Amino acid sequence: xxxxxxxxxxxxxxTTGMSQDSLVVKSIDEQVGKNYDRIDHADWHLTHDxxxxxxxxxxxxxxxxxxxxxxxRIVCSGYNKxxxxxxxxxxxDGELSFVYMTQEYxxxxxxxxxxxxxxxxxxxxxxxxxxxxKLIMVNPGTSSGMPDTLLKEFDAxxxxxxx
Numbered sequence: 001x002x003x004x005x006x007x008x009x010x011x012x013x014x015t016t017g018m019s020q021d022s023l024v025v026k027s028i029d030e031q032v033g034k035n036y037d038r039i040d041h042a043d044w045h046l047t048h049d050x051x052x053x054x055x056x057x058x059x060x061x062x063x064x065x066x067x068x069x070x071x072x073r074i075v076c077s078g079y080n081k082x083x084x085x086x087x088x089x090x091x092x093d094g095e096l097s098f099v100y101m102t103q104e105y106x107x108x109x110x111x112x113x114x115x116x117x118x119x120x121x122x123x124x125x126x127x128x129x130x131x132x133x134k135l136i137m138v139n140p141g142t143s144s145g146m147p148d149t150l151l152k153e154f155d156a157x158x159x160x161x162x163x
Contacts, residue, residue: 025129028131035092038067045061072090075088082105085103
């Protein structure tokens, strides 16, 4: 009977933790959506500075999107040897909470079994959810070191904008 009780407690703890993460992800999705709808202006830039890991010799296009004076999202895009790439950073209440990343491929660079994007082009897409600087979910898959890298990039983009 003790082992059954322990199994029930462990199962309950595991499912409770998963549902907490799901609630955080749902809350982030809702807040990002509401904030996105409030965007009223953007600043556009082109730089050869290496502002994110994907930045290459062709430069990086940056756009900072605001609702009034509140930063809603930062969009980075450019080209690397594989093809066009993009990264979107979404803060919620000043804290990085969601990052959407895409890597499309030139026809001669497409890896085997690459899925098609919403544009019907071969691409890898990632959605990363963070809460208080901690990784909540990466869809699809996981990547070690990703939260630290994304937080550093986000801080670097905020610093670059102030130059």
